[in-house]
Amino acid sequence: MGHSHLHAHPQPCARRQFLRRTAGVLPAALTTTSLSPLRAAPETGALRADSKGEPEPRRVFDAHLHCPAEKGELWQWYPVTRTFAEFVAYLDKTGVERGIINSQRCQKNGTPAEFIAGNREVARYVEKYKGRFLGACVVNPLFIDEALREIEDCRRQFGFVWVGELCNYMQPSYKYTIKEFELLVSQVVKLGMVLDVHTELDEMEYIIAKFPRATVVFPHFGDDREWEHIFKRIGLVAKNPFVENDHLSCGV
Numbered sequence: 001m002g003h004s005h006l007h008a009h010p011q012p013c014a015r016r017q018f019l020r021r022t023a024g025v026l027p028a029a030l031t032t033t034s035l036s037p038l039r040a041a042p043e044t045g046a047l048r049a050d051s052k053g054e055p056e057p058r059r060v061f062d063a064h065l066h067c068p069a070e071k072g073e074l075w076q077w078y079p080v081t082r083t084f085a086e087f088v089a090y091l092d093k094t095g096v097e098r099g100i101i102n103s104q105r106c107q108k109n110g111t112p113a114e115f116i117a118g119n120r121e122v123a124r125y126v127e128k129y130k131g132r133f134l135g136a137c138v139v140n141p142l143f144i145d146e147a148l149r150e151i152e153d154c155r156r157q158f159g160f161v162w163v164g165e166l167c168n169y170m171q172p173s174y175k176y177t178i179k180e181f182e183l184l185v186s187q188v189v190k191l192g193m194v195l196d197v198h199t200e201l202d203e204m205e206y207i208i209a210k211f212p213r214a215t216v217v218f219p220h221f222g223d224d225r226e227w228e229h230i231f232k233r234i235g236l237v238a239k240n241p242f243v244e245n246d247h248l249s250c251g252v
Helices: 012-021 084-094 104-108 112-128 141-158 179-190 201-210 229-239
Strands: 005-008 029-031 038-040 047-051 054-057 060-067 096-103 133-137 162-166 194-197 215-219
Touching: 060 084, 060 104, 060 162, 084 096, 096 104, 096 112, 096 162, 104 112, 112 133, 112 141, 133 141, 141 179, 179 194, 201 215, 201 229
Parallel strands: 060 096, 096 133, 133 162, 162 194, 194 215
Antiparallel strands: 005 215, 029 060, 038 047, 047 054
């Protein structure tokens, strides 16, 4: 559920405002304690930070949480949490105190009715567990009119600041080069939101070049099929003047 991210954010002021609004949100499974010396907590295995000589538990914020849908959709290689209650209990067990959630109902069935229903599930969970979760809006640009309305509704009605994770290989699939995706990104920029988009290396290159005004999170460094791309991805972030690479580690 937690994954490393490459983070593109060309607008430092907007970034600072976003971080203030989200109480220190950073990509991936991150911690909010200071960079003081760490040691393992024997009873839990969690890292602890010394503060005035007293050990404190590390506080983890995970920005990549695919939560189970009420209809039963899961995105787990080996099903572990089949309900949202089990999902929360699992996060408790692993020490994840807060995070950004999106619904698998949006991903598995990319039609407007389904991604709207999935986003409403997320809004209900955010309200029920107030202060613990931030909601992420997932849409499909092939249904651009509904997608643009849904992004705005999620922003204005529910306070979502995150769009994605968008995965263009889910059905119905699409390419990031289509005009509708460009309109979607424009909407995200206009509303001051963050775009979380799953990419291959060439798609990542395209998005960085095409959308310099967007604040983008690129989840995943790569996989076992493209391990040589990992450093190419990091290099791609590092060499672009509007992209920072200070979020490449999981601990902050």
